[in-house]
Amino acid sequence: SGDPGFFGIVRRVRAAGLPVRVLPAVSSVAATFARAGLSWDGAAVVSAHGRDLGPALNACRALPVVAVLTAPGAGAAELGAGLAGWSRRLAVAEQLGTPDERLTWTTPEQAAATVWADPHVVLSLAPDAVPADRIRADNQPAAAPAGGWALPESAYAHRASMITKAEVRALVVARLRPRLGRLLWDVGAGSGSVGIECALLGAAVIAVERDPDAPIRANAARHGVDVRVVAGAAPAALDALPDPDAVFVGGGGTDVLAAVAARRPPRVVAALAALDRVAPAVHLLRAAGYAVEGSQLAAARLADLPGGSLRLAATNPVVVLTGELPEPSAWRKP
Known part of the structure; x- marks a missing residue:
């Protein structure tokens, strides 16, 4: 299920010196945006799987469109709790690719109080439609701004x-x-x-x-x-x-x-x-x-x-x- 070359096992298997043949399916991120009916050009994709949740949470706090790959203890409930005070809406995709697949739209507060099936994908979105001028056209959603800094x-x-x-x-x-x-x-x-x-x-x-x-x-x-x-x-x-x-x-x-x-x-x-x-x-x-x-x-x-x-x-x-x-x-x- 999904693309094993996208925050998946391919890198680790290759590092072990094993021969690899990859047969990908639709990635879980692409599937989540598709189920939500949303464009994901300009989105940042981060992972909290096997790593500290803080950077992924701060990406959700900073950017208008973020997809997060989660893990037990670092999922929608924890992201929801950490987004208290930020205006966000969340889409939580559980059991993707199975008969029990479910997409739930929720608030950070509701997400924090819910038990979710692991693993799942979370979309963190600005509450309203994201204006076109907030989507980076240079394919770098979090890179340094083209106009520079230390502005007058x-x-x-x-x-x-x-x-x-x-x-x-x-x-x-x-x-x-x-x-x-x-x-x-x-x-x-x-x-x-x-x-x-x-x-x-x-x-x-x-x-x-x-x-x-x-x-x-x-x-x-x-x-x-x-x-x-x-x-x-x-x-x-x-x-x-x-x-x-x-x-x-x-x-x-x-x-x-x-x-x-x-x-x-x-x-x-x-x-x-x-x-x-x-x-x-x-x-x-x-x-x-x-x-x-x-x-x-x-x-x-x-x-x-x-x-x-x-x-x-x-x-x-x-x-x-x-x-x-x-x-x-x-x-x-x-």
Whole structure:
């Protein structure tokens, strides 16, 4: 049943040096989309079979169309529980290719409370029809965006220039290491530019912002990414969130940084404009077991002068701190 060369046994048999002749049937993923009557160009296909569930779950959190190959203990119930807070609908395909074949449309909450036949295939879908502009036309549903990242501030709605500048954002995003399968927090998100650019690189993102009028949702829609917005003040707003792989702290004091460090993400990145906060932040992260490095970024941009001359216009200096746990095992999972 299905294609043994697609997350199947062919690779292992060949690695053992055995001769292989493959007689494939319709793959379980193709069958599931067919039973659901859905197109699956632009879909990401991931596996939770024989591996950690986290990356597959984060792919469902990040992308609008994901198919997941499951295993006992890493199936629709566990995915449903992990998708609490994300707007998704699920299609669960059980017993494909048998007389007991069944396709069930459900919510994450209902899936979490149901016992499913193993193994099964889960489709995780944005709740409404996926707009055409959210389906990648380059056959790379989770690759780096063609338009790049570290976009200019004009690419985002923001108020009174309260936005992480492009030069700083370039380093911050590089330090966060976003990719498909990882979950990032953007704390004190403001315009959401850092989290949005991490989402553009395939990561699942939660933006925490106390200002209910912050333009995060509008900016995320503009760039075609799904960022979960949690309205509330940190650190209290962090308590119920799923554990992240990395955190960007763009706002708040040392109490916020301490709450983040207490959750033990493998990597913490903080941007600080006030110099008197740098030493306390470094000491706090080191006391929590993080190895810390930092850089001050002081960019100057070209600006026109009358008569065709040019000058350099300075931006505010910002200190970027990166804290990393000595054994970041969560980054090494498949």
